[in-house]
Amino acid sequence: MVLAVSEDWGAGGAGNGLGTLYAFKKANDLAKEKFGVDLTAKLSSSSISAALFHTAGKGTRLAPLPASENNNKPAVRLPATIDVGGEMVPITVLEAVIKQTGVYAPSRMGRLSVFWGDQVFIPSAPTTYSPSHHVDIMCTLGKMVGEAEWKEKGLEKYGVIAVGSDGNAAQVEKVDHGTAIKMLKSLADVEKVGPSLGSFSVSSAMLAALTTEFSSEIESKAGKLDTDPHLWMPMTLSNEDYVDLMSQKGVEEAVSIAHYARMQKFKESFVATNKTMGVFGAVDVGRDACWWDYGQLKLYSRNNLKILEKSQDAELLREFLGIVSPLMNSDCGETNVDGVSHIFSSAIKRGGVTSSVISSVKCTSVEAQGAILVNVSAKKIKAAPGSIAYNIIDSSEEGITLGEGDVLVGIFDNEGNVTNVRSNIAIDGGKMWKELVLGNQVSFEALHTANKNSDVTAIEDRRNQMHREA
Numbered sequence: 160m161v162l163a164v165s166e167d168w169g170a171g172g173a174g175n176g177l178g179t180l181y182a183f184k185k186a187n188d189l190a191k192e193k194f195g196v197d198l199t200a201k202l203s204s205s206s207i208s209a210a211l212f213h214t215a216g217k218g219t220r221l222a223p224l225p226a227s228e229n230n231n232k233p234a235v236r237l238p239a240t241i242d243v244g245g246e247m248v249p250i251t252v253l254e255a256v257i258k259q260t261g262v263y264a265p266s267r268m269g270r271l272s273v274f275w276g277d278q279v280f281i282p283s284a285p286t287t288y289s290p291s292h293h294v295d296i297m298c299t300l301g302k303m304v305g306e307a308e309w310k311e312k313g314l315e316k317y318g319v320i321a322v323g324s325d326g327n328a329a330q331v332e333k334v335d336h337g338t339a340i341k342m343l344k345s346l347a348d349v350e351k352v353g354p355s356l357g358s359f360s361v362s363s364a365m366l367a368a369l370t371t372e373f374s375s376e377i378e379s380k381a382g383k384l385d386t387d388p389h390l391w392m393p394m395t396l397s398n399e400d401y402v403d404l405m406s407q408k409g410v411e412e413a414v415s416i417a418h419y420a421r422m423q424k425f426k427e428s429f430v431a432t433n434k435t436m437g438v439f440g441a442v443d444v445g446r447d448a449c450w451w452d453y454g455q456l457k458l459y460s461r462n463n464l465k466i467l468e469k470s471q472d473a474e475l476l477r478e479f480l481g482i483v484s485p486l487m488n489s490d491c492g493e494t495n496v497d498g499v500s501h502i503f504s505s506a507i508k509r510g511g512v513t514s515s516v517i518s519s520v521k522c523t524s525v526e527a528q529g530a531i532l533v534n535v536s537a538k539k540i541k542a543a544p545g546s547i548a549y550n551i552i553d554s555s556e557e558g559i560t561l562g563e564g565d566v567l568v569g570i571f572d573n574e575g576n577v578t579n580v581r582s583n584i585a586i587d588g589g590k591m592w593k594e595l596v597l598g599n600q601v602s603f604e605a606l607h608t609a610n611k612n613s614d615v616t617a618i619e620d621r622r623n624q625m626h627r628e629a
Contacts, residue, residue: 222588
């Protein structure tokens with residue numbers, strides 16, 4: 160059963176904490192209405208495993224690619240193609256995430272798993288396990304390290320999960336080694352530590368209890384709470400350490416003290432009636448796990464060009480994406496293609512392609528070096544190293560020319576109009592969100608606003624038809 164719900168919350172959104180609870184409530188209501196299925200009851204009886212995939216967020220760091228999918232960030236496509244209704248089309252990031260995370264379903268009967276829609280990871284640790292905590296969070300664990308190695312591994316830049324000798328875990332966020340040791344003193348001897356992937360699962364009991372605790376916020380659609388700072392940390396850290404950590408985020412002491420007291424009261428009440436498992440634990444995906452993040456423009460480029468590499472990580476990526484040959488479902492005519500490039504579901508008559516990834520491209524002449532081309536129809540394409548062309552239809556005789564690191568995307572609206580928008584790999588869309596860059600007539604923010612009422616399905620159908628007719 161697949162259910163899609165949207166977050167009709169107040170200004171600023173619900174945060175991924177309240178957002179998770181609200182999304183499940185809406186999904187449960189929808190399942191009852193459409194299929195006569197009570198998801199809450201089925202989770203309580205451990206007859207199903209449910210997964211929630213968060214697709215919220217503007218995708219500022221990935222701009223302008225999400226705008227090309229009309230703000231549907233997880234619909235941004237990767238180069239590998241899959242069969243959809245008899246047509247080979249590039250797989251979306253969300254489809255890749257769903258494909259990957261399904262391996263945990265058999266171990267999570269009676270639990271709700273929560274994943275993010277812009278990162279794919281392939282565990283090196285076994286995916287079959289018996290949950291021992293009401294909340295378990297995914298992370299890459301290794302032995303507890305000293306101050307020098309903590310800094311060397313860059314752990315002060317991540318949300319970090321630490322696991323004690325009793326198997327219980329705690330979370331700290333972006334702190335140095337000394338601060339982490341101080342904050343983790345509530346655990347038994349810390350044996351393992353590592354960066355959090357953010358994805359987690361909760362038991363049906365914890366899901367129900369959290370939903371009850373925050374029922375007033377959910378009913379009024381007010382407030383904003385995230386899982387890490389507002390749920391997990393106040394349940395696993397001391398009052399002093401929690402308040403200190405939140406003060407570094409600019410939160411007033413009185414606010415943090417009150418929220419900490421609320422979560423501790425919640426925890427005590429929950430533990431009193433749910434003693435069969437611990438409260439907060441970790442699921443180790445393995446120190447050698449592959450982790451491919453597509454949430455930033457530079458990472459989208461890096462992890463798609465990884466397809467060309469000769470490494471174990473690249474081999475696993477190709478296997479995961481079903482890539483069995485450098486040339487798949489394509490006719491390259493007289494094009495000179497090197498032994499490194501990969502081309503999927505494309506028709507190219509002539510040109511030269513080196514160290515590039517090309518998908519669903521229809522073109523008379525392509526000259527590409529170190530480039531990524533996805534869903535492009537044009538008479539000529541010249542793409543320099545590091546460049547990206549995405550969702551482009553160009554009927555001009557001169558075609559498309561991209562300089563080093565250039566990014567060109569096509570944005571389609573409800574009326575059938577097409578606007579091409581430029582950026583560059585070196586440009587941080589988050590920092591330049593409100594600015595006009597590289598001669599664009601509108602900012603990334605303005606594009607996001609204009610896309611809010613887009614009919615995504617109709618636009619995609621029209622765009623696909625235009626590609627077929629080009």
